[in-house]
Amino acid sequence: MTTQHNEPNWAPDIDKTGKETPPTTEEPPYPNDGWEEPIPLHAGAALPPFPTEVFPGYIAAMVKAIAEEIQVPEDLPGALALAALATAAGGRAEAAIKGTWREPLNLMLAVAMPPGSGKSPVFNAMMRPIFQAEKALQEAVRDKIAECEAERQTALADAEEEMKKAKDIKARKVALASRLRADEIEVPVMPRLTADDTSPEQATTILAEQHGRLAILAAEGAFFEVMMGRYSKDGRPNVELVLKGHAGDRIQVDRRGRGEFVERPSLTIGLCIQPQMLRDIAAKPQMAGRGVLARFLFSLPPDMVGKRKITPDLAPEEVMRAYNETIKQLALDLSEWLDPALLSMSPAALKLFTEWRAELEPRLLENGDLGSLREWASKLAGHTARVAGLLHLAENPANGHRSAIQEETMKRAIALARYYVAHAKAAFGAMEEPPLLAKARKILKWVEGQKEFKKRDAHRHVQKHVKDVAETAKVLSVLEDYGYIRMIPSETTVGRPSITYAVHPRLAVTG
Structure with a gap:
């Protein structure tokens, strides 16, 4: 399914190169009646659609199928597919560029869409193989964990009994030694790939337990709210985890009761947020000033609510099976890498990457x-x-660590980077x-x-978005100033007349 990212029908036309076409000289298909041409509320060009073709076939087919079935833009499943790949590979592989320059393959992504637009079902579909891989990893060690825990508890009980029966210093020393040996019995940690509703402090603890690897994945933006200080006593954001988890800078916590x-660290973040949160985030100086926002790749898909098919085509079983099985196996295979695999670049890929840097x-x-x-752009x-490293692993899920990133893969990574440039401009503009x-x-x-x-x-239509009737009046004044509506003088002189507005003929024309 191809989704057009267009402004409302009064915005300038955009050609395939992204440039505005010259305004038409034809008469407008509506009576002027003294109306001037309205001023666009958003003068920016239409945002480019997600370049789904950058993915290998099994992922591209899944992105298109889920977008069609749930009636969402391909941006949403596309970005979540990237988050799934980053969850599988983050901390387990790195792109080796040149010299000591290494880029870990974790990403931080946020897709901004309004409520009721299908975020949750798309999130569940695209993240299913990651959750299945996590469950498989846990099932593989569950019995071992239970066995070791039982052994430890038995040893502790025996040591405690020895201590109770000890009659002299020598016996107490023996019991104490038994207690120390019991404490040294290692109980494996339950494997984790993901977290959802967590705090930065708890996420740091999980990172420490999981060899420095974790993905915070959610169909809502609760983690942003917590990170911005929603539950902290002073309301100050806690951004250290994001800053260090993105770059791989060591985390050392030495506080009373916590070390x-x-x-x-390799932290991946994949969140679906509401557009309003972009402004909420920007309102916190520590979020923008510390560089948190510079680490995120933002997507702002168009709103399809009101234009969706009622009976869309369902995602084919074979498409979902290929995606789920391949991504799940990739996550399982890479989970065994404690030292990250290094993905080199072919000479042609490195040349293209260098040219891209020279352009930027x-x-x-x-x-x-x-x-x-x-x-943001410096990163x-x-x-x-x-992204090139992730696409390389997706294209070669069985043996990607044995081959170099190729020129064609780098081309696709650059195409995706150009997409994110356009959406970053819109996202930061919205903030x-x-x-x-x-x-x-x-x-x-x-x-x-x-x-x-x-x-x-x-007012009834927007009351959940405004403070009161007075703010609704201010919003309507904006529309008057921009030339979209005008107040109709009331002919009623009795009682309190209801204020009525006329709509610009361009908007009033339908069909």
């Missing part, structure tokens, strides 16, 4: 198109190498956007197709 050490560098200047996203080359403008767009979608509406009806 943990992770030599090379001048764009980071203050007057470049990425100048305002300098911190884009590294992200590209990580800085005046809140009233976002709320104005919500009303604008509702009024499209109407000739006029009453203020009280507009």
Whole structure:
């Protein structure tokens, strides 16, 4: 299923190169009636669709099939497929670029979509093989854990009994030695690949237990809320885990009652969030100022609610089976790598990667198109190498660690990087956007197709997004200022007249 990422029908047309086409000189298909052309509420170009073709066939087929069945843009299952690959490979493989430059294959991704758009069922479908792999790893050691725990408890009980019967110092020393031997009985830790509703502190503990590897995966953005200080006493964000877990910088915690050490942490994050959270995140200076947002790859798919098929095609069983079995086996195979496998680049792939870096560098200047996203874009080359490594393993799930990343794989990684550049511009733009403008767009979608509406009806439509009636009035004033609506003078002089607005003829035309 191909999803068009278009602005509302009054936005400029965008050709295949991403450039605006010249405005038409034809008469508009609506009566002017003194209306001026409205000012776009969002002047940005249409966002590019997710380049699903970058994936090998079994993943691309799954992304398209799930997007069709659940009626979502391919961005959502596509980004989650990347998160699944990063969960399988994070901390277990690295892209070796040149010299000492290594890029771990963990990623941090966030897909922003409104409530009711199908995030949960897509998340469950794309993450199923990861959860199956995690369950298989746990089942493989469950009996061993029970056996070792029983042995330890028995040894502790025996030592305690010896201590009770000890009559002299020599006997107590023997009992104490028995207790020390019991404490040394090692009980294997239950394997974990993922976590969901957790705090940064608890996630650090899990990382320490799991050889520095963990993926926080969720169909909602609860982890962002916790990280932003939702439950902390002072409300301050705790971002150290994200900063160090992305780069692989050692984590050492030395606090009263808590001591943990992770030599090379590898934290993957794959979250579905609501668009409003982008502004909530940006409102916390510590989130943006410390570079947390620069580590995330954002996707802002179009909203398909109201335009979805009622009886879409179901995902074929063979497509789901191929995806589930391959990703599950990849995760199981890579779980055995305690020392990360190094994925080298072929000379042609390295040349292409170097050319990509050369293209990016001048764009980071203050007057470049990425100048305002300098911190985020400075990490884009590294992200590209990580994605290339993940695509390489996906293309060669059985023996990817034995071969080099090829030029064609690097081309696909760069295509995906270009997609994320466009969406990063939109995401960071949304973080800085005046809140009233976002709320104005919500009303604008509702009024499209109407000739006029009453203020009280507009308030009922957006009341969960505004503070009160007064804020609704401010939002409507924005739409008036931008030329989409105009107030109709009331002819009633008795009582309290209901305020009515006329809608721009362009929006009122339907069909």
